[in-house]
Amino acid sequence: MDQFFTIYTYTPWDNLNNNKLSKVRLLSLLSLFNKYPVIEPEFFDDLQSNIHRNKNYSQIKSIKRIVGPNKEDYIIKDWNFLWAMDLQKRIYQILFQKTGPDNASGIFAAIAPPELAKLLSQHKKEALLRIFSLLNNPEKLKFVLLLKAKGKSIAEEQQKFDIKDENLEKMKIMEYLKTIPNVDGQWFPNFAPKCPVCNAQLTSIKGYRVGFGKLVCSRCGYEKNKNP
Known part of the structure; x- marks a missing residue:
């Protein structure tokens, strides 16, 4: 059964329209080979x-999502999509993932259009060599466009925090602590005596003579000795 990758990219051919994503579907190389070619x-x-040297070659950051054959979303930063047209107006679309030290090499993951996939299925390695040789021959190509990741993928940007029951309980506790007055710079409940008149918290009068502390209500002025 054929397997496909799907790329979602902004449209370089439409002035990189950031309000519209185009979807490109490519055949996985595992549908043609036992392993991904390197x-x-x-x-x-x-x-x-x-x-850098040829006007018909360019690169741009426009990829926003890559979905694999099993509907898995990939982190897109190491993925590139090569889009080319030769002088006979034949299209070449190749998806690869950069790998190895310094991302110097790559895994050939998927290909389109169907005509190119058919050519590859018939001639295998010989077709691979011809295709990649052509893609670096500027005299035989109308254009070559290398699409790279543009920031994080849509899937990464839309990830939601999975709140578990234990986290919900912690959040409730934190909400409770926020309602407690910040006494002496600490967010903890204070168990100081309450004013019998207005029920406000009684506070100590600082600097009062030792052994004869006094509590006072800052709201109504009620005073109470600590050691009556």
Whole structure:
């Protein structure tokens, strides 16, 4: 059974319209091979060189989500999507994940359109070599566009905190403590005596002579000796 990756990206062909995401569906290479092919660092070195030297090569940050064959969302920062057209107006769409030391190499994860996938299924390794050789040949290509991640994925941005029962209880306690007066710089309940007149908290008169402390109500002025 065929497996597919789905990419959600802003549209570079529409002035990078940030109000609209386009969806691109690509066939997983596991539908064609037993393992994902590994792209060597030399390919990416040549690609970056062409981006800097040739006007028909460019790169832009526009990818916002990648969903795998099993509906899993990926962290997008290490993923690139290569979109190219040759002089015969044939489209090449390749999804790869950068890996290895310094992300120098990459895993060839998915491909589109169907015609290109069919070519790959028929000629396997030979087709792979021809495709990647062509993608770094600026004289045979109308354009090459390398799409990279734009910030965090939509899935990461929309993640919600999973509040468990034990956390809810802690939150209730914190809400209770917020209602308690901040006595002497600490957020704890104070068990000082209450004023018999207005029920406000009685506080000590600082500096009162030792052994004969006095409590006073700051609201109504009621006074009470600590040691009557």
